[in-house]
Amino acid sequence: MTFDSIFKRGCLIPGVIVLFFSFFVSVKIFVTRLDKKDLAWMTSYDRYEPRQNIFVSNKGNVDTVEYDSKWIVNKTDVIEFSSAGGGWTFEAYACYTLGLRHNGYPYRGSVSIKRAVDNDTLLVGLSLGRRETVNRKRNDEYIVAKPETLMLDSVVYRDCVVADNSNSRILESSEDEHYRGRPVVDKFIVSKRHGLIYYRFDDGEEFVRRK
Numbered sequence: 126m127t128f129d130s131i132f133k134r135g136c137l138i139p140g141v142i143v144l145f146f147s148f149f150v151s152v153k154i155f156v157t158r159l160d161k162k163d164l165a166w167m168t169s170y171d172r173y174e175p176r177q178n179i180f181v182s183n184k185g186n187v188d189t190v191e192y193d194s195k196w197i198v199n200k201t202d203v204i205e206f207s208s209a210g211g212g213w214t215f216e217a218y219a220c221y222t223l224g225l226r227h228n229g230y231p232y233r234g235s236v237s238i239k240r241a242v243d244n245d246t247l248l249v250g251l252s253l254g255r256r257e258t259v260n261r262k263r264n265d266e267y268i269v270a271k272p273e274t275l276m277l278d279s280v281v282y283r284d285c286v287v288a289d290n291s292n293s294r295i296l297e298s299s300e301d302e303h304y305r306g307r308p309v310v311d312k313f314i315v316s317k318r319h320g321l322i323y324y325r326f327d328d329g330e331e332f333v334r335r336k
Contacts, residue, residue, distance in 0.1 A: 257294060
């Protein structure tokens with residue numbers, strides 16, 4: 126074995142180590158967090174005991190809504206990274222799901238929040254039945270949270286997000302076959318504090334939360 130070969134082999138391992146560490150040093154990691162104010166969107170899930178609301182329509186009909194699951198992926202949870210966009214990213218998010226029973230038929234719904242990496246903006250994703258909010262620029266269901274104050278049946282609700290034809294769509298995938306033939310949710314409203322407070326079907330019947 127010549128001196129040159131020993132020298133080359135001796136430099137090989139340190140070179141690999143340097144390359145290994147330089148790779149991880151050069152990778153950019155983008156992380157967002159949900160603060161206490163953001164997570165207030167999840168408190169409506171725990172507000173009711175039992176986790177059920179009664180809704181009454183303009184035709185006198187009664188529906189029930191039950192909150193059935195919640196999860197939060199934030200700073201103390203396992204982080205799942207993706208290498209999209211030239212770096213590793215993690216957008217903190219939280220969600221709860223609900224079930225609406227209308228005329229004996231079940232309608233699924235959800236309320237999600239997420240902090241975007243690109244501009245650290247709080248986004249919300251809402252769904253009820255086949256209607257789902259849509260962000261055409263991001264090509265997903267998360268829209269910028271722009272809460273507003275509304276009054277329903279003389280009750281003032283703050284921090285509300287409205288989902289209607291201006292910011293949502295009707296899902297047409299095969300997964301939603303079980304909704305076909307049923308009234309379609311035309312509009313619904315979610316309150317940060319109270320959860321789902323209002324929804325309207327395409328046949329004109331609208332429901333408001335009573336308790």
